Amino acid sequence: MTARFLPQRARTRLMWGGFVGLAALLAFAGYLASKPNPAASQQPTPQYPAWESPKLFTFPGDWNSIRATTVRTIYPAQASWEWVTSPEHLGSASVQAGTPCATCHGNPLVGQSSVPGWAGPPADHKQSLGCQACHGVLRQDIGEMGEELVEGEYGLENDPIEGKRPYVDVQVKAAYDADYLYLRFEWAAARPGILLDLWRWNGQKWEAWGGPKPDAPKAGRTPSYEDRLTLLVGLNIPAQDGARVGFSQAGCWVTCHSSLVKMPLEPTVEQIKADPYLGDKGLKKTEVLKYLLITRKETDAAGGWNKAKSREEIQRLLQLGQFLDMLMWRAARSGPLGYADDFYVLDYRNADKGKSMFSENALKDGKPTYMYDASKVGFNAIPEARLEELLTKSPLILGVTAVPFNPTATFQIGDIISRRVLTTPDGSRADILANSRWENGKWVLEMRRKLNTGNPDDVTLEPGKVFTIGIAIHDDMVSNRRHHVSFPVTLGLGVPADIVAVPVAQRTSGG
Numbered sequence: 241m242t243a244r245f246l247p248q249r250a251r252t253r254l255m256w257g258g259f260v261g262l263a264a265l266l267a268f269a270g271y272l273a274s275k276p277n278p279a280a281s282q283q284p285t286p287q288y289p290a291w292e293s294p295k296l297f298t299f300p301g302d303w304n305s306i307r308a309t310t311v312r313t314i315y316p317a318q319a320s321w322e323w324v325t326s327p328e329h330l331g332s333a334s335v336q337a338g339t340p341c342a343t344c345h346g347n348p349l350v351g352q353s354s355v356p357g358w359a360g361p362p363a364d365h366k367q368s369l370g371c372q373a374c375h376g377v378l379r380q381d382i383g384e385m386g387e388e389l390v391e392g393e394y395g396l397e398n399d400p401i402e403g404k405r406p407y408v409d410v411q412v413k414a415a416y417d418a419d420y421l422y423l424r425f426e427w428a429a430a431r432p433g434i435l436l437d438l439w440r441w442n443g444q445k446w447e448a449w450g451g452p453k454p455d456a457p458k459a460g461r462t463p464s465y466e467d468r469l470t471l472l473v474g475l476n477i478p479a480q481d482g483a484r485v486g487f488s489q490a491g492c493w494v495t496c497h498s499s500l501v502k503m504p505l506e507p508t509v510e511q512i513k514a515d516p517y518l519g520d521k522g523l524k525k526t527e528v529l530k531y532l533l534i535t536r537k538e539t540d541a542a543g544g545w546n547k548a549k550s551r552e553e554i555q556r557l558l559q560l561g562q563f564l565d566m567l568m569w570r571a572a573r574s575g576p577l578g579y580a581d582d583f584y585v586l587d588y589r590n591a592d593k594g595k596s597m598f599s600e601n602a603l604k605d606g607k608p609t610y611m612y613d614a615s616k617v618g619f620n621a622i623p624e625a626r627l628e629e630l631l632t633k634s635p636l637i638l639g640v641t642a643v644p645f646n647p648t649a650t651f652q653i654g655d656i657i658s659r660r661v662l663t664t665p666d667g668s669r670a671d672i673l674a675n676s677r678w679e680n681g682k683w684v685l686e687m688r689r690k691l692n693t694g695n696p697d698d699v700t701l702e703p704g705k706v707f708t709i710g711i712a713i714h715d716d717m718v719s720n721r722r723h724h725v726s727f728p729v730t731l732g733l734g735v736p737a738d739i740v741a742v743p744v745a746q747r748t749s750g751g
Contacts, residue, residue, distance in 0.1 A: 290679035291432045291632040294578035297673045297688045301415050301744030303424055308411040309739045310350035313713050313724035314386030315406055317396035320498040321479065321533075322543055324490070328394070338484040341491065341727050346382040348727040349738055350409055382727065383407045401454050401718065408713045408724045410469075414741035416691065416733050421701050421741060423687045425469055429715050432678035433467035435634045436572040436660050439601070439608050440624065443653040446608060450659075452719035462627065466572035468714035468723070469685055472585070473699050473707055473731070474564040480533035487564060491710040491728035495530040495564065495585050497543025502720040505542040517548035518588070529589035534562060554587045558696065562586070565699040569674050569685055573598040576635035577662055580672040580687055584697045592697045594667020601636065601661045608657050610642040611649065617641050624654035638663045668695040691733075703743070706732040 325332050331344050342348060386406035389396060413424040440449035450456060450464030457463055472495070476488035487494050498505040509526050513519040518528070528545045535554050536544035548554070557563065566589065569580035574597050582592040601608050611620045617633045627634075636642045636658040664670075671693050675686040691701040701707065711726040730737035 288432055288628075288678070289632055290677065291434060292677040292679075293575050293675060295675045296578040297675065297686075299415070299422055299424075299686060299688075299744075300417060300746055301422070301742075303413055306413045306415060306424075306742055307740075308413050308426075309729075311410050311412055311711055311726050311729055311739075312348050312350050312382055312386075313408050313410060313711055313726045314382050315390050315404060316493075316496075316721070316723075316725050317389040317392075317394075318398075318498075318503055318721060319389070319394075319396050319493070320496050320500070320503055320543070321490075321493050322498045322539075322541055323396070324493055335485055335490060336483070338489055340489040341493070342382075345385055345727070348382060348729055386724075399454060401716075401722065404716070404722075405724070408715065410711055410713065410726075412711070412739050414731060414739050415744045416701075416703065416741045417744050417746045419690060419746070420688050421691055421733070422744075423471070425685045425687075425711075426682060427469075427713060428682050429467055429678065430681060431628075432571065432632060432683075433465065433715060433717060434571045434575065434678075435464045435627075435631060435658065436466050437658075438462075438464055439603075439657045439659050441621065441651045441653060441655040445606055446603060446657075448659070449656065452722070453717050456717075462624065463717045464627075465717040465719055466570050466714070467683065468571065468712070469569045469683075470712040470714075470723075471567040471687075472564045472710040472712075473567065473701075475561075475699075475707065477532060477562055477564060478534060480536070480539060487710075488708045488728055491708070492530075492712065492725055495532060496721075497528075497531070497533075497545065499528045499542040499545035500530065500721065501527050502722075507542070507545065511546075515546045518545070523588060525588065530585045531588050532563070532586055535587040548587055558586055561699065563697075563699075567672055567687060567689065569672075569676065569687065571676070571678075571683075572635065572658075573660055573662065575674065575676045576637060577664060578673060578675065579665060579670060580674040581665075582669050582671050582698070590697070592668035592671065592695065594669030595663075595665050596669060597665040598660045598662050601657065601659050604645075607645050607647060608659075609645060610636060610638075610661050611645045611657050612636065613641055613643040620646070620649050621651055621655035621657050623652065624656055627656060634658060636661050668693065668697055671695065671698060701733060703733045704735055706730050706735060706737045709739075 323329055324335055383406060390404050390406045392400060408427055411426040415422045438450035439446045449461050451461060452465040453463045472492050474487055476486045478486040479490060479494040499507060507528060512526055512528065516522055518525045533539055533544060534557060535549055536547045537549050538544055538547050563584045563586040566583035566585055567580050568583060569575060574581045577597055579597055581597065583589055601610050614620050622630050622634065638661060642661055671689055673688045677684050708728045709731045710728050713724045729739060731739045731741060733741045734743055
């Protein structure tokens with residue numbers, strides 16, 4: 241393989257190896273030691289007051305007695321499943337043969353030098369540039385790959401965000417009792433992202449405002465988007481019919497396709513609405529979200545978004561448990577109520593049955609349906625200049641901080657009202673309780689979910705079994721593909737795994 245097929249960094253290393261003497265190498269080593277540590281830069285200076293959700297449950301054990309496992313999530317740019325399995329990815333043949341991503345790219349568990357069950361290359365292997373001269377993308381530290389993807393290596397980032405973190409480390413603890421699984425997550429976040437999209441008074445009318453980076457700043461709007469933690473849970477669902485690789489080896493990449501929102505081959509709204517399965521005559525969607533290729537009759541460069549199997553075939557897959565459970569805590573749309581949202585990925589990223597915890601604060605006669613209750617939060621709308629100052633008061637909750645819009649109220653140019661109004665969910669949508677708190681530059685999130693919810697759209701968790709999970713983090717006001725994601729890790733309920741959920745005794749009373 242010639243050098244032109246290597247990433248820029250790999251070509252640069254080869255040049256150093258051929259032309260630089262020992263003194264230069266020592267100087268280069270000193271430079272590397274002096275480089276800023278991306279993980280250290282995650283620690284922000286506190287600038288917001290602490291914010292805390294309602295606590296709808298109490299953990300029956302002692303989190304301090306449970307060992308944390310730190311999982312590294314990296315920035316993936318636009319690396320879809322179709323790219324991962326294409327010749328452009330030098331490890332595509334290994335992936336399709338069933339080799340876990342972590343085997344080449346490094347362990348997602350921080351502090352562990354190699355993937356469990358794999359000793360890794362010899363100490364001098366990487367320096368020799370033997371296999372790496374051909375493979376190029378081989379990494380023993382996945383954080384380095386995150387740095388390259390943020391910088392636009394491999395042509396996978398055509399719309400960079402300034403200051404984007406290459407990776408986010410998440411500390412995870414897990415426990416269970418006779419009825420519930422408990423999870424605790426902790427990660428650094430510069431601000432409490434508890435605000436989503438907005439209405440803004442421009443002096444004449446209420447206009448849509450805010451939105452995620454980089455789109456909102458490009459349009460001259462103040463960016464606003466919620467923080468999220470998403471957990472995919474399942475067994476080894478194959479990437480597609482007949483595949484030797486699946487969720488256990490490739491994680492969430494098996495759900496990510498070039499046809500998804502903000503991906504290279506995203507279809508138009510008109511194309512989606514015309515599709516008999518996803519469109520106006522089917523699921524009534526206007527965008528393509530995550531899906532599994534086992535629900536498609538065939539695949540193509542876009543992933544096969546418009547090649548769905550019959551409803552009967554897909555329903556059969558659901559009955560057989562061939563789907564991935566998705567637990568999604570959203571700091572703006574579920575966190576202020578004390579819940580995490582509940583989805584499953586099969587033919588689409590489907591919401592579980594039941595009432596949603598949020599709805600549109602729609603305009604009626606040109607005015608929002610709801611505004612803030614000044615008697616509760618001190619304002620009817622948030623002055624734009626004080627948006628960051630009043631961020632922790634921004635959730636608009638029915639019966640708590642929201643009141644019907646008063647047409648006689650007066651507003652100033654730039655006044656802000658949330659476009660989402662929150663209310664308590666029910667049904668399978670309400671399966672996951674979530675205690676969340678932001679303080680001093682970090683989130684701490686606890687989740688509680690029944691081991692067996694009794695709902696067909698949830699994966700049943702059983703003590704003594706090992707499940708595969710993938711973790712994703714949205715922060716810094718981004719949406720869609722701009723999250724950070726982990727390689728797959730294992731969760732064992734009382735049995736050895738990457739993350740071990742330990743048994744705890746149930747409380748005889750309390751939440």
